[in-house]
Amino acid sequence: MKNRMNYRNLALPSLMLGVLAFAPAQGIAADQPKAQANAPQETKLQAAAAQVPPAKVDKSTPKIESGAWKGAKLADGQPDITGYWGATFGAYLNFTDPESFSSGEIPRKLGPREERAPSRVSDPADGQVPFQPWALAKVKEYQTYYANPIREEYIDPLARCAPSGIPQSLYMHGHEIYQYPGYVLFIFDQGNRIIHLDGKPHLPANIKLWNGDSRGHWEGNTLVVDVGNYNGKSKYARTGEFIGENAKIQERYIFDANGKRYNYVAEISDPTVYTRPFTVTVPIRKYTDEDKPKAVVYAVRLAKHSGKEAIWEANDERACIEFNAGHAHLSTETAPKK
């Protein structure tokens, strides 16, 4: 026991709660949890990783056609896609321009748009979410007040330990996928999703959930998931794009036969928020024993055991930094009432 907890949460909440006046200018670096400095067993691995020059970011979206699954299968017949995964570029800081600056950041010089990673929105072609005017105004308002949340609604739900939701969970940090007969289980840093493969009906419509209620089935190499009961409360990114309570989300997780990549493709609609349905595409790569540990994305350590083989395991429970400490509630206590 050493009274020390290490969470793979974003640094954002402490920034917001502690130094509201300062616009966080960390950019992507804000993705690194503060507590890392206190974690010797990680620091060593990370130091080793830090000496390697950063690999060139792969900004392409590989073409992976839906079709027959030619890779390994589990005993229950599911394609074997269990493991650690993470988005190939960007994070949850900017939805339509993942390598640009985020809400509350001091604008910095950027290269030409075509050299930066593409928008998460793959349709329409302009890469923008087809918001109705009122909704677009709300997004801009949120961005304006992100670093100075004078109203409760400007506080990022992530800063309150709320689940990262759909689709943000897929690119916020890395994620783990586990498979069991009848289920696919996603574990995210903030939240988890149980995909039911048994065809049972969705929960009654008046039940609304941060992670929705997921029904899935396999079509060859593609996990097709229908999301119901979604509460629309999480954002798509720190840039504040959102959906409403009339959300319809159809997801396709299309896995490459080589087991190294999958494309996440979501058809999203909500007639009360958007002018038309749109498509989100997120290229995602697998992390394996061959990869070096990477904070929050592939946060693993070597397990202690008497054998000789290397066994990698997740290095801490996935939990939000404010869990059981009350900070998540401090924000509601300190923000001015409307």
Next chain:
Amino acid sequence: MNTTLITQPSRHQRSAVAMLLAIGAVALAMNAALAADSLPRLAGGKPDFSGIWQTTSAADYDLEPHSNRKDAPPSAGVVEGNVIPYLPKALEQRNKNFANRATDDPSLKGWTLGVPRGIYYPEPFQIFQRARDLKIVYQFGATIRTIHTNNTEHPDDPNDGLVGDSRGKWDGDTLVVDVTHFTDRTWLDRAGNFHSPDLHVVERWKFLDANTIEYKATLEDPQVFSRPWNLSVILYRHREKDFQLIEDYRYTLDFDDFYPPKPDKK
């Protein structure tokens, strides 16, 4: 068979009886084997606890025996020997916790329940099991617990966690789990029973039948208890049609109304 046969058996008849007894013994053994085989098992033969489980006990209201209260049904308790062996100072703290339970109980804030409380809190949890580990997804709260069953040990220098670090080993068909590296941010029940970060839990998970698990836990904590003590609850499998976990992030209710944005009222 008639009585004559039994009272005055010939040698031949005696051997017939012996044979019947032998067949009976074999049948009994087969029955036992069948009973054992009716337990769900993983491909490797270990018991498979996969499923959605919940206790019907009143353990979470108060582990110790208690009469009914405004905020709790009565219960004969789940503690072996009835009384949790607190050190004097810790008992004072427990009594203080009890007095303030309506505001201080972490569960009322939607916080992670910890170990062992998450097991007997009156909401379901789901076990997803593979040969190398079990994942416990609690309906209440947001923290997932992993029980490693791949002969790995506690890390030498891990961070403390709300659900600790769990390493399981099989003792026949019983899963024995050693849990350490806790925080002091969880309680053991609603009545203010508590622990320090030095808590050490040893759990024993055992099928009573395919739909029932006997869950036992030994708790030791030199900062809080004078000696290790045991609790035990029964867990039942949810078998309702289409039953599933429904996420219960209770702490989000405080800010539920601020999202998603809605059109301004004209």
